[in-house]
Amino acid sequence: MQNIKLFIELTRFNRPIGYMLLFWPCLWGLTIALNFNSELEKFYFYTLLFLLGSMLMRSAGCIVNDIIDKNFDKKVERTKNRPIASGKVSVKLAIIYSFVLCGLAFLVLVNFNKFTIFMAMLSMPFAFTYPLMKRFTYWPQLFLGITFNYGLVLAWISINNSISMVTIIFYLGAIFWTLGYDTIYGYQDIKDDEIIGVKSTSIKFKKNPKIFISLCYSFFFISLIIIGILMSFKILYFLTLIITFLHLLIYQVKNLNVDDANQCLQKFKSNNFLGLIVFLNILIGKII
DSSP states (O other): OHHHHHHHHHHTTTOTHHHHHHHHHHHHHHHHHOOTTTOHHHHHHHHHHHHHHHHHHHHHHHHHHHHHTHHHHTTSTTTTTSTTTTTSSOHHHHHHHHHHHHHHHHHHHTTSOHHHHHHHHHTHHHHHHHHHHTTTOSOHHHHHHHHHTHHHHHHHHHHHSSOOHHHHHHHHHHHHHHHHHHHHHHTTSHHHHHHHTOOOHHHHTTTSHHHHHHHHHHHHHHHHHHHHHHTTOOHHHHHHHHHHHIIIIIIIIITOOTTOHHHHHHHHHTHHHHHHHHHHHHHHHHHO
């Protein structure tokens, strides 16, 4: 029982926010690509596959992150009790777990077309080198955005077997979304990170965090407007985007206090709800 508990803690299965932030872009990509008049069953099946894939790859990524950051995690108050950092799970066992999860994720992946499989394999270097970036650059959140939103591209390819301008614009916009919310997340650990020498956008923009985060969210919001134009969505889509705007720039940014770790975590977690809002925006654009 204790081993199961440690495995769940190691993989963060008990914290769905991580894999949901990976899953939402996949669902956005599926929703914008599919023809709901004739491909509804495929939508349900692919949604399940992308959800499973998100859970498995997020968990594998967490393990790799904890292995690489073991020595850093020991020095940070929020992470010092993680299974690997605390010595409750050995690095060897963690590596085995990671390989098993990646193997299961590959079994999910082979259900898609060859182009999707090929493009997914190309993303692996980004997925497993992200934890190293905080050692060399103040932009690790950018690499996280590239990785976390790649499912949007894969979802489109899984339906259309190609890449379009819609995909590229949406993907770039979603990267800015991640850049914003993960900068907020980083303020929880900023004091410890500065002491141990870890870099982040939270540190780089600590003097003007609201301006930077607002810019990131604005670029994401603009991408949603462009997508609506390119997809010829009707006026209702653009009206419902007001809710997205209010959540991003009013709820998350206006009253943000980066010195309040609990508030930063709350604002970060609210992006799960934002993912749902954007999904509903796109769904309205597609079916109305």
